[in-house]
Amino acid sequence: MPQAKITPNGAVAFALMLIGATMATGKHGLSIVAVLGIAFATLEVRAGTVTALKRSLVLVLPLAAFMLLVWVVIVGRAPADIAAGSVGSRDTALLYVALICTRLFLVVFLIQLIVACFANSTPLRFIGALRVPMTVKRLLMFTLSLVETFRHAIDRAYTALIACGLISRRRSVRNFVNGWVLVQTVWLTAITIVLGRLRDKWPIEDTLGLLDHALRPTARSLSCRDLVWLPIAVVATIAAVAAR
């Protein structure tokens, strides 16, 4: 994996601009965004591009299949045909689905490229390097941490409810009837863990002070690489929107 030379700030700004262009443009503009995305992947991400491509396909292919089912099989007409009141055809519907799915694929691919670009870094370092208010950084870190807490809470609640016979490992009516108890138990478990941290653990260990220290940016906001990619992204965005 190559060392990421673009900074998190530059990468996020680059991705946001291109995602905006992707949503605002038509098929000609999409090709401009795609070319720039490929150039970015080749020069900045390199080997990580394969992983980004795989992940994007995993996310978008089921969506594409679903939209094919709805638009081509069930509706059988494109939105433009419906709006014009014409009979339409499955071919135009297929073209429409292809355009929407290409757009979504580009959005997901750009995000995955940024993820791959910083695959060697940790979420803490990535968020710490961002030039955003400390409250936003704290919130992002809490959310990532609480997603893990939720996972633990689900494991604990699931095991406890199986042990007391309220739910079963297999599919059963009991699971359906007592599913709500599981949701409530997960919520209570998470709240109890959080209360313990807020009242005792964090003040004693000075967790927030340490977190703030860790989240303070040390490196420069933008690197030379950013100053190359960002103007290109601005030009590409304007060209893509104009090509609409």
Next chain:
Amino acid sequence: MLTTPRLIAIALCAALNFSIGSIVYLIKLPIYLDSIGTILCAVLLYPDRRAAFICAWISGALSLLLSGLLINPFVPWFELTDVAIALFSAFVIATGAETFRARPIRPVAFTTTILLFGISLGVIAALVSAPIVVYLFGGVTGSGSAFVVAFFLKTGQQLLSAAILSGLTAEPIDKTLQVLVAALLFRATPNDFIVMLRTSYDLAAGKDNT
């Protein structure tokens, strides 16, 4: 306004939105269940309506961002619906906080409040979401409600009316369920946590600064 306990509540509610919303999205049910945390966050912070709105809105936005990054690239574009849900939750649904938490539960008042707030929220969400669905995605997104839109299109409806009718069919049921789950989770939340959220609890000093 954004004290540490409130930041934690926002993150918890965002995680709740994300986890339940993702499950429902992946099994393509014609409902969403992705705003339970947003509603709950507003109710937890009531009666400070401004804080309730801002925290509920942030939790919704955060979960949309997470879902958009990890599961469904459609959802971040529904940010306006999230704002509408947070507004309605903070200024209307949260007024039912006492009814939701009354012990013993008052069945008639509880049921009436849930139905009234759920259906109203559903109608608002449907009206706000329909133009986004139509103008950004041509009428169909990746959720299960696309089948309902497809059904209305097959019956000869125009795109916008099909999206609105689909929303008005699915959203009131979906939002009533969401208000119900949020109210029940609010009933189950320990009082200590709610007190911590509703006061300016200073974690560093370990005391209440109100």
